[in-house]
Amino acid sequence: MTDQINPCFECGQCCQYFRVSFYHAEIEGNGIGKVPLSYTTKVNDHMACMKGTEFGKGKCVALSYSNEEGYRCSIYESRPSPCREFELYENGKPNPKCNELRKNIGLKLLPETTI
Numbered sequence: 001m002t003d004q005i006n007p008c009f010e011c012g013q014c015c016q017y018f019r020v021s022f023y024h025a026e027i028e029g030n031g032i033g034k035v036p037l038s039y040t041t042k043v044n045d046h047m048a049c050m051k052g053t054e055f056g057k058g059k060c061v062a063l064s065y066s067n068e069e070g071y072r073c074s075i076y077e078s079r080p081s082p083c084r085e086f087e088l089y090e091n092g093k094p095n096p097k098c099n100e101l102r103k104n105i106g107l108k109l110l111p112e113t114t115i
């Protein structure tokens, strides 16, 4: 990525649309991750999700917004695997889910070439 502004800072939609669920061992102290426990909701004996995203179309508790910086993940270094795996570009092409979500709120689509 160049020094262009990260397009996620004006968007934040994936953090307000999907149910962000993951294996409970990704919660801090449980083994393989460090997602803060207080930011999660138990789904079942094996799975948890980010608080706020339980039913979809809800804002993740970790998403922050300011006029100066736009949208940011307040637990970026500790975010769960679905967040790490959701990429702006896949095989050099814009992620179609990103563009669908961006289009829904009237944002420019991602450029065709990786930024």
Ligand code: SF4
Residues within 6 Å of the ligand: 007, 008, 009, 011, 012, 013, 014, 015, 086, 087, 088, 097, 098, 099, 101, 102
């Ligand atoms: S939907 Fe795509 S462009 Fe928007 S914040 Fe998520 S990853 Fe970034």
Ligand code: SF4
Residues within 6 Å of the ligand: 014, 015, 020, 050, 060, 061, 062, 063, 064, 072, 073, 074, 075, 076, 079, 080, 083
């Ligand atoms: S943990 Fe961070 S990246 Fe993942 S949905 Fe929440 S705000 Fe978005």
